Amino acid sequence: MKKTRILNPVFVAVALAAAAMPARAAVETFIADYGSPSAPMVVADDGQTTFPIALNLSKFDPSLGTLTDIILTLSSTDIVGSEVLNITGSAQSYSGASVSGGVVTVTGPNSLQTSSSPLSAGPFSGTVAPYSVVHAGSTTGVAPASTTPVQPTDFGNYTGSGMVSVGLSASASPAHSSGSGTGSPSPFFGWYADSYGSVEIEYDYTAVPEPGTMCAGLAAMSVCGIELARRLRQIRSRS
Amino acid sequence: MDLSSSIYGLAVMSMKLKQVAMAGLVVGSALTWLALPASANTETISEAFGSSSSPWAIGGSDFPALLTLPKFDASLGNLTDIEIYLSAIGILQSDVYNLGVATDFINAQATGIITATGPDGTESLVTLATAPFNGSIGSGAFVQGPDVSLSGTGASHVALSDFREYEENGIGGGLDFSLDATLNSSGNGPPGLFFGGDAGVYGALEVVYTYAPVPEPRSLFPELSLLGVCGFAGFDRMRRYRSCRWRSHE
Numbered sequence: 329m330k331k332t333r334i335l336n337p338v339f340v341a342v343a344l345a346a347a348a349m350p351a352r353a354a355v356e357t358f359i360a361d362y363g364s365p366s367a368p369m370v371v372a373d374d375g376q377t378t379f380p381i382a383l384n385l386s387k388f389d390p391s392l393g394t395l396t397d398i399i400l401t402l403s404s405t406d407i408v409g410s411e412v413l414n415i416t417g418s419a420q421s422y423s424g425a426s427v428s429g430g431v432v433t434v435t436g437p438n439s440l441q442t443s444s445s446p447l448s449a450g451p452f453s454g455t456v457a458p459y460s461v462v463h464a465g466s467t468t469g470v471a472p473a474s475t476t477p478v479q480p481t482d483f484g485n486y487t488g489s490g491m492v493s494v495g496l497s498a499s500a501s502p503a504h505s506s507g508s509g510t511g512s513p514s515p516f517f518g519w520y521a522d523s524y525g526s527v528e529i530e531y532d533y534t535a536v537p538e539p540g541t542m543c544a545g546l547a548a549m550s551v552c553g554i555e556l557a558r559r560l561r562q563i564r565s566r567s
Numbered sequence: 568m569d570l571s572s573s574i575y576g577l578a579v580m581s582m583k584l585k586q587v588a589m590a591g592l593v594v595g596s597a598l599t600w601l602a603l604p605a606s607a608n609t610e611t612i613s614e615a616f617g618s619s620s621s622p623w624a625i626g627g628s629d630f631p632a633l634l635t636l637p638k639f640d641a642s643l644g645n646l647t648d649i650e651i652y653l654s655a656i657g658i659l660q661s662d663v664y665n666l667g668v669a670t671d672f673i674n675a676q677a678t679g680i681i682t683a684t685g686p687d688g689t690e691s692l693v694t695l696a697t698a699p700f701n702g703s704i705g706s707g708a709f710v711q712g713p714d715v716s717l718s719g720t721g722a723s724h725v726a727l728s729d730f731r732e733y734e735e736n737g738i739g740g741g742l743d744f745s746l747d748a749t750l751n752s753s754g755n756g757p758p759g760l761f762f763g764g765d766a767g768v769y770g771a772l773e774v775v776y777t778y779a780p781v782p783e784p785r786s787l788f789p790e791l792s793l794l795g796v797c798g799f800a801g802f803d804r805m806r807r808y809r810s811c812r813w814r815s816h817e
Contacts, residue, residue: 512624
């Protein structure tokens with residue numbers, strides 16, 4: 329009898345925990361990178377660009393629970409560099425090659441956007457071969473990360489099996505480039521912009537309890553029920 | 568006051584004026600003579616580079632160049648100042664090359680910097696800059712700004728402590744000036760736009776020696792003669808004054 333009194337609160341606690349299970353909040357995160365420090369994506373370089381690009385991220389598995397929020401975060405590291413063009417048939421040496429005020433902007437969905445602070449690079453010196461362009465030197469800046477929520481009406485696009493595609497575009501605003509060098513006409517001075525970074529998707533959801541957890545809860549409830557029934561029977565038999 | 572006293576007064580005044588004029592002449596001559604050693608003479612020497620028909624291309628093989636000018640002949644006097652003037656006339660042009668998509672550009676500019684460096688390191692500099700120009704440029708296009716004719720002069724003074732390097736001092740030889748020029752190109756635009764330019768310049772390097780000449784014996788003769796006359800007159804007056812006083816004592 330005494331043993332039963334001690335066990336009763338334990339059964340009740342287990343039952344309450346099992347009942348609270350369906351309201352548990354959970355987070356799942358996926359990250360996709362674009363470019364790398366050693367191989368950044370080209371924003372703009374002599375008319376070339378590797379943007380726009382699409383990054384594939386895993387969709388949310390609805391069997392895990394119910395989605396409450398989806399948050400996208402874009403992080404980018406931008407590179408601005410000075411480059412020198414030689415339009416003559418002789419090698420040209422240059423000095424003071426520099427660029428100042430270069431701003432790189434990377435844009436994603438749902439007003440996701442990063443912008444570097446104005447970046448400057450140089451002065452650089454070197455030699456440029458005939459009829460060619462050379463990267464004289466560069467500087468790197470980390471842009472403040474951009475975070476944006478996905479509207480609940482769009483949750484359907486992010487739910488299910490497979491991947492969701494996040495598109496990114498990039499641009500570079502006008503900047504000042506300058507330098508001096510040998511040859512007539514002199515070397516020409518311009519600039520280029522690269523970027524690398526990542527997109528992170530965060531799924532916030534309320535988890536559905538797993539079958540094992542559900543069994544434990546049900547078993548505890550059953551034991552409680554049996555004990556209750558036994559006590560009721562005892563009370564009735566006494567009366 | 569009667570007429571005779573007026574005439575007497577005028578005569579006295581005339582005498583005094585003569586004395587004053589005489590004294591002024593003597594003092595003026597003395598001052599002129601004293602000032603002579605401080606009079607400044609100048610000697611100007613120059614050397615040209617390039618010409619209007621054949622300007623030197625900045626960035627080409629003409630630069631850097633060595634300009635040699637004669638040193639100052641120390642027997643002429645003592646140097647008091649050395650000024651160096653670099654004058655340059657140039658035709659400059661700013662160019663824009665577009666390897667990207669069609670776009671606009673602003674502030675395309677070419678700036679020529681010509682420098683002459685003396686044996687002591689004294690640098691004279693001329694900067695010639697085109698006005699910034701703006702425009703639009705198609706993909707793969709080449710745009711040239713207008714030819715702009717510009718001129719300028721840069722001046723510098725040689726430090727007193729370096730005068731010896733500019734004086735002949737019997738050693739002979741010339742002053743070697745290193746002449747160099749660079750063309751700086753700049754502009755604002757998106758990636759893919761390149762800013763360049765070309766320029767041709769000509770001009771001259773001029774050295775002005777200012778010196779205090781050593782006076783020649785012949786130039787001293789008039790002043791010494793005048794002083795001699797004045798001294799003789801003074802001596803004569805003194806003698807007469809003494810003889811008057813001696814007579815009055817008698």
